[in-house]
Amino acid sequence: MPKPTDIRIIGTTVYFLPVETRVPLKFGSEILVSVTCARTCVRVQDRAGRIAEGWGETPLSVQWAWPGRTSLEHRQEVLKKFCVHLAGAWTKHDAFGHPLEIGADFCEHVLPVELEKINREQGANEKIPWLAALICCSMYDIAVHDAFGNLHQRPVYETYNAEFMNRSLGDFMTPADGHKNVFRNRYPQDILPRERPSELHAWHLVGGLDLLDGSELTGEEPKDGYPVVLTDWIQQDQLKCLKVKLRGNDAAWDFQRMKQVGHIAAVSGVDWLSADFNCTVTNPDYVNGILDHLRKEQPRIYGMILYVEQPFPYDLEAHQIDVHSVSARKPLFLDESAHDWRMLKLGRSLGWTGVALKTCKTQTGAILSACWAKTHGMSVMVQDLTNPMLAQIPHVLLAARVGTLFGVETNGMQFYPEASAIESEIHPGLYRRRNGKVNLSTLGGPGFGYRLSEMKRELPLPHADFRDSSRLVA
Numbered sequence: 234m235p236k237p238t239d240i241r242i243i244g245t246t247v248y249f250l251p252v253e254t255r256v257p258l259k260f261g262s263e264i265l266v267s268v269t270c271a272r273t274c275v276r277v278q279d280r281a282g283r284i285a286e287g288w289g290e291t292p293l294s295v296q297w298a299w300p301g302r303t304s305l306e307h308r309q310e311v312l313k314k315f316c317v318h319l320a321g322a323w324t325k326h327d328a329f330g331h332p333l334e335i336g337a338d339f340c341e342h343v344l345p346v347e348l349e350k351i352n353r354e355q356g357a358n359e360k361i362p363w364l365a366a367l368i369c370c371s372m373y374d375i376a377v378h379d380a381f382g383n384l385h386q387r388p389v390y391e392t393y394n395a396e397f398m399n400r401s402l403g404d405f406m407t408p409a410d411g412h413k414n415v416f417r418n419r420y421p422q423d424i425l426p427r428e429r430p431s432e433l434h435a436w437h438l439v440g441g442l443d444l445l446d447g448s449e450l451t452g453e454e455p456k457d458g459y460p461v462v463l464t465d466w467i468q469q470d471q472l473k474c475l476k477v478k479l480r481g482n483d484a485a486w487d488f489q490r491m492k493q494v495g496h497i498a499a500v501s502g503v504d505w506l507s508a509d510f511n512c513t514v515t516n517p518d519y520v521n522g523i524l525d526h527l528r529k530e531q532p533r534i535y536g537m538i539l540y541v542e543q544p545f546p547y548d549l550e551a552h553q554i555d556v557h558s559v560s561a562r563k564p565l566f567l568d569e570s571a572h573d574w575r576m577l578k579l580g581r582s583l584g585w586t587g588v589a590l591k592t593c594k595t596q597t598g599a600i601l602s603a604c605w606a607k608t609h610g611m612s613v614m615v616q617d618l619t620n621p622m623l624a625q626i627p628h629v630l631l632a633a634r635v636g637t638l639f640g641v642e643t644n645g646m647q648f649y650p651e652a653s654a655i656e657s658e659i660h661p662g663l664y665r666r667r668n669g670k671v672n673l674s675t676l677g678g679p680g681f682g683y684r685l686s687e688m689k690r691e692l693p694l695p696h697a698d699f700r701d702s703s704r705l706v707a
Contacts (some may be wrong), residue, residue, distance in 0.1 A: 237280050237287035238397050239329040244276035244700040248692050254648045255455050255484045260630040261440040265294035271316045275376035287380025289372035291593045291624040298365035315351050316369045317697045322347050323373045324699040332378040332399045336597030367594045374595040375627050382680035390634050406574045424604045426636040431674045434640030435666040436474040440567035471665040474505045481513025488523050495534030506537045510544035512569050517559050520544045524562045543568035549576050557584035573598050574605035589596050592627045603635040615643040621652040657691045
């Protein structure tokens with residue numbers, strides 16, 4: 234039965250905020266030196282005619298979401314165009330419900346159609362992949378969740394229950410083959426932790442181009458008051474967790490990189506490492522060989538590896554590789570492949586044991602995937618898309634609310650710390666790591682707890698503004 238708390242969307246506004254990196258970040262074969270952050274304000278209305286707005290933001294990290302042969306500039310412009318296209322589609326999405334219901338229906342039924350439309354317009358050019366489409370869609374989905382909480386003056390995570398939702402988890406997804414329907418009449422609040430920690434351990438990203446110690450300095454590095462080499466970052470932020478980017482097509486380099494970072498970690502008081510191959514591996518023997526080499530020659534470093542992240546191509550359906558031999562050595566986490574709970578279901582059957590969630594694949598998808606994973610004994614992490622400004626808040630809050638294996642990856646302060654200077658005045662603990670952790674204690678209030686009215690950021694002129702006054706309740 235419909236609830237009086239249900240909402241629908243009546244308008245969207247889109248902004249694009251350019252951000253420059255202070256040092257380059259390597260994704261696979263491409264290098265990121267700047268990014269466009271897409272931000273939206275979404276207006277919603279409930280059945281009684283009350284109106285509220287919510288905000289969402291995501292970096293359009295083209296190199297990560299859409300590796301391709303056409304120019305980076307072309308791909309970025311196409312994604313910006315698709316963001317504007319989706320603003321209209323969200324405004325026209327005439328459906329009342331809870332944000333999880335609206336978001337799930339949009340991604341299931343509307344987003345594929347809109348993606349096909351814009352890809353047809355592209356003609357013979359490379360098509361926008363589904364991962365990139367999710368990124369463009371995610372800021373609207375995040376904003377709808379925020380607006381719902383703002384309208385009802387509740388933190389949005391306190392609305393993922395039968396009081397506010399019309400449908401249970403059993404209406405969204407099915408369990409693994411051979412399992413009874415464990416989702417029937419259950420809601421996210423029945424599965425996710427009720428208590429929110431005030432602090433989380435922070436994972437620092439060691440990019441493929443990052444300098445490890447002072448011997449690698451050339452004099453060309455930025456002199457902006459922030460660390461440049463890994464050893465200085467560890468000392469300043471008292472880091473305990475390092476995520477190491479690897480190449481996936483050069484075993485000798487990957488082994489040496491893990492060895493070098495591992496030695497620095499061991500003498501610096503770091504506890505954990507993870508290895509991220511960024512979808513560049515096609516044979517499990519490649520990963521197994523590096524892990525076995527480390528176990529034999531560097532047992533301490535091998536023991537510090539908490540998990541391995543997405544070595545294999547992200548199109549899981551097209552590359553159904555049996556990875557049980559890898560996960561027998563170390564926990565193996567889906568990342569780029571983890572578009573939704575269906576991919577978790579397929580991945581689990583192939584031997585994957587965990588999932589790295591990202592808010593840039595939609596808040597709705599992250600919540601449903603977290604519930605599916607936890608119900609089936611899969612571990613959960615929350616990984617960064619180098620989130621600055623507003624994008625950092627739902628990202629870190631997701632990690633605090635779903636109960637991760639250990640902490641959260643957060644690296645915006647490494648690559649563009651000044652981009653978040655305004656937001657950090659309100660939430661200093663979210664934009665700087667202290668004692669190896671980020672602090673969430675300043676988050677409070679309804680929605681995602683942005684406290685946006687206290688931030689003095691001047692936004693550029695809107696790139697697009699869609700309103701559907703025909704659907705306003707008088």
